[in-house]
Amino acid sequence: xxxxxxxxxxxxxxxxxxxxxxxxxxxxLGVIIGVLPGLGGANGVAILLPLTFSMPPTSAIxxxxxxxxxxLFGGAITSILFNIPGEPWSVATxxxxxxxxxxxxPGEALTAAFTSSFVGALFAVIMITLVAPLVAGFALRFGxxxxxxxxxxxxxxxxxxxxxxxxxxxxxxxxxxxxAAVGLDSITGQLRLTFGVTELLNGFDFLIAxxxxxxxxxxxxxxxxxxxxxxxxxxxxxxxxxxTWRELPTYWMTSLRSCLIGCWMGVTxxxxxxxxxxxxGIAKRLARRGNNFGKGEIEGVIAPETAAHxxxxxxxxxMLSLGVPGSPTAAVLLGGLLIWGxxxxxxxxxxxxxxxxxxxxxxxxxxxxxxxxxxTCVPIFAAILRVPFGIIAPLILVLCAIGAYSVHNSTxxxxxxxxxxxxxxxxxxxxxxxAPLVLAIVLGDKAEEAFRQSLLGSxxxxxxxxxxxxxxxxxxxxLVALFWSAIQEGYSRLRTSMA
Amino acid sequence: MTERSGSASGxxxxxxxxxMALLIGAFGLVVIFGSLKAGINWGAEGPRAGFxxxxxxxxxxxxxxxxxxxxxxxxxxxxxxxxxxxRQVMSVVVPTAIYVGSMxxxxxxxxxxxxxxxxxxxxxGYRWLTVxxxxxxxxxxxxxxxxxxxxxxxxxxxxxxxxxx
Numbered sequence: 001x002x003x004x005x006x007x008x009x010x011x012x013x014x015x016x017x018x019x020x021x022x023x024x025x026x027x028x029l030g031v032i033i034g035v036l037p038g039l040g041g042a043n044g045v046a047i048l049l050p051l052t053f054s055m056p057p058t059s060a061i062x063x064x065x066x067x068x069x070x071x072l073f074g075g076a077i078t079s080i081l082f083n084i085p086g087e088p089w090s091v092a093t094x095x096x097x098x099x100x101x102x103x104x105x106p107g108e109a110l111t112a113a114f115t116s117s118f119v120g121a122l123f124a125v126i127m128i129t130l131v132a133p134l135v136a137g138f139a140l141r142f143g144x145x146x147x148x149x150x151x152x153x154x155x156x157x158x159x160x161x162x163x164x165x166x167x168x169x170x171x172x173x174x175x176x177x178x179x180a181a182v183g184l185d186s187i188t189g190q191l192r193l194t195f196g197v198t199e200l201l202n203g204f205d206f207l208i209a210x211x212x213x214x215x216x217x218x219x220x221x222x223x224x225x226x227x228x229x230x231x232x233x234x235x236x237x238x239x240x241x242x243x244t245w246r247e248l249p250t251y252w253m254t255s256l257r258s259c260l261i262g263c264w265m266g267v268t269x270x271x272x273x274x275x276x277x278x279x280x281g282i283a284k285r286l287a288r289r290g291n292n293f294g295k296g297e298i299e300g301v302i303a304p305e306t307a308a309h310x311x312x313x314x315x316x317x318x319m320l321s322l323g324v325p326g327s328p329t330a331a332v333l334l335g336g337l338l339i340w341g342x343x344x345x346x347x348x349x350x351x352x353x354x355x356x357x358x359x360x361x362x363x364x365x366x367x368x369x370x371x372x373x374x375x376t377c378v379p380i381f382a383a384i385l386r387v388p389f390g391i392i393a394p395l396i397l398v399l400c401a402i403g404a405y406s407v408h409n410s411t412x413x414x415x416x417x418x419x420x421x422x423x424x425x426x427x428x429x430x431x432x433x434x435a436p437l438v439l440a441i442v443l444g445d446k447a448e449e450a451f452r453q454s455l456l457g458s459x460x461x462x463x464x465x466x467x468x469x470x471x472x473x474x475x476x477x478x479l480v481a482l483f484w485s486a487i488q489e490g491y492s493r494l495r496t497s498m499a
Numbered sequence: 500m501t502e503r504s505g506s507a508s509g510x511x512x513x514x515x516x517x518x519m520a521l522l523i524g525a526f527g528l529v530v531i532f533g534s535l536k537a538g539i540n541w542g543a544e545g546p547r548a549g550f551x552x553x554x555x556x557x558x559x560x561x562x563x564x565x566x567x568x569x570x571x572x573x574x575x576x577x578x579x580x581x582x583x584x585x586r587q588v589m590s591v592v593v594p595t596a597i598y599v600g601s602m603x604x605x606x607x608x609x610x611x612x613x614x615x616x617x618x619x620x621x622x623x624g625y626r627w628l629t630v631x632x633x634x635x636x637x638x639x640x641x642x643x644x645x646x647x648x649x650x651x652x653x654x655x656x657x658x659x660x661x662x663x664x
Contacts, residue, residue: 025657067549072538079546080513117512120641131524134657165566165569165570167562167565167566168562168566170558170562171523171559171562171563174527174555174556174558174559174562175523175526175559177551177552177555178526178527178530178552178556178559181551181552181555185537185548187544187545188542188544188547188548189650190537190547190548190551191535191537191548192533192537192548192549193533193534193552195528195533201661216595218587219591220591220592223587223588223590223591224584224585224587224588228620311597358545382510388617388623390619390623390624390625391619391623391625391629393591393618393622394615394618394619395615395637396615396632397591397595397598397614397618398542398593398611398614398637400609401598401599401602401611402641402645405602405607405653405654406645406651406653409652411599411602411603411654414599414602415599415600417596417599418592418599421592421595422592425588426515426519429515429517429580430515430516430580448551451551452550452551453548455545455546456544456545456546460541460546478578
């Protein structure tokens with residue numbers, strides 16, 4: 001009951017006019033940042049962090065977290081309308097969202113995406129409010145072996161669940177891991193795979209890869225088909241919204257499952273990106289119309305968006321309660337806490353009640369405000385679609401270049417982006433999946449670190465990954481996912497031979 | 500998408516598929532080579548820097564070998580793309596390469612202006628007035644949003660220096 005009283009006090013804080021204004025500004029900026037490729041949630045928040053130094057910490061975190069929600073919402077817009085994921089976690093949204101837009105149903109796709117995002121976030125916030133200490137205590141028990149097992153499961157799901165040939169998936173994924181390994185090794189501090197090129201000291205940033213592979217690659221694919229305009233016409237009106245809302249409760253099972261996957265992956269530091277892929281993959285396997293996934297199935301939009309938003313939101317749980325960020329953006333927010341003079345950790349709930357509960361209350365309000373803002377502002381983004389490709393293409397190319405440059409202020413990255421773009425075009429034409437490549441670049445270092453730390457603890461024995469119930473369960477699930485298509489084939493063969 | 504009538508000519512899909520498998524395989528070999536240089540065995544503080552990438556590289560080589568083998572068996576005579584389509588693609592890649600390559604010397608703004616103008620005029624066929632409006636408008640908006648609003652410095656060249664920006 002004390003929590004409830006605290007929460008109401010938090011609402012009183014969040015509902016102050018000044019904070020509501022910051023909330024709306026944050027959401028709007030966040031959507032713009034989420035739509036612009038390269039200006040993602042993490043660096044968008046990082047760039048705006050200095051502007052908040054003079055604000056009270058509660059107001060500052062409300063604005064910055066609202067930028068984060070906005071970016072989560074905004075990523076879906078470009079994914080669905082342009083097939084360019086504004087954020088890595090919206091990659092899975094392109095699989096069905098973009099075909100839907102091409103079939104003349106962008107309004108339905110966008111409404112489904114935004115509403116699912118809202119549902120996912122709401123679920124996660126309620127979870128944070130209710131079971132924060134409990135779940136955090138559980139995640140605290142995670143050692144490096146458990147962490148690696150979670151990564152293992154996420155990557156194995158790719159191989160077993162993607163529609164591309166498994167060895168092409170593996171090749172693409174491992175290329176990502178190799179690219180992630182380039183540069184300074186975080187454990188030994190040794191340089192590797194740089195071959196004497198100083199620009200490679202810091203390795204490859206996944207943002208550059210994302211901008212190149214998806215942004216530039218997609219433009220090249222479009223050019224091949226002539227200057228044909230490939231974005232669907234986006235009309236979103238109240239009728240479409242209400243019609244879609246009426247349809248959505250049919251998929252409550254998918255939503256609930258995606259919420260759970262999202263919260264799980266967000267609390268354990270796997271993050272929104274693998275959550276969205278995993279949720280998409282599982283929905284594809286279990287849905288009645290699973291074979292239609294990838295051709296514009298509304299369930300294929302609901303699943304990744306719900307999970308991504310649930311994960312993105314619940315990533316704040318370990319950050320607040322343990323001081324361990326669950327996502328890159330959460331890590332940037334953590335940096336903000338320290339700058340404002342707050343010590344993240346369990347003591348925050350005791351010493352800074354107003355801050356913590358103000359933030360939690362603002363999560364409820366911010367996501368509601370976000371839903372309203374994106375639903376009403378989509379016509380503005382639909383206007384972008386009516387601009388001919390001959391104008392929009394060079395503008396996207398220039399924006400990609402700006403995005404790639406501003407990641408590390410380096411023109412070398414811009415050249416790298418073009419190389420990734422041509423590579424993305426060729427890979428896509430040859431049916432290699434791009435998503436596992438990007439995901440491996442993002443998570444490669446963390447997965448490797450967890451792997452090596454586990455081996456360090458066990459003196460090099462792989463048994464560490466099967467040393468207790470929790471880690472063995474996750475690893476076995478991963479192996480099942482890895483060999484899923486083989487298992488399925490064997491099962492159906494067994495059935496035919498029995499019959 | 501790439502299935503065309505027999506009259507069109509272009510590189511075979513199979514050739515590109517084999518080329519990609521070889522390219523990725525070669526990349527895997529480079530990774531293995533680099534890992535060996537960094538050390539793949541156990542050092543004083545556990546697995547050395549090349550330990551993890553070595554197995555990654557080995558997996559790439561094995562996966563590429565299998566992909567190469569299955570590409571070899573593929574015999575449906577599909578085209579990768581027609582020459583005309585590839586020319587379209589190159590008409591974007593080459594100018595973008597020039598754009599990106601010139602950026603460190605003339606700055607992002609001037610390069611963007613020239614690039615947008617070229618793209619719209621030669622590939623889009625727009626009137627000069629429209630071209631000028633977009634080609635000048637976009638960098639100006641970019642300047643205001645990034646340098647003034649978000650305080651992100653973008654590469655500048657002699658023109659910006661002369662204007663004192």
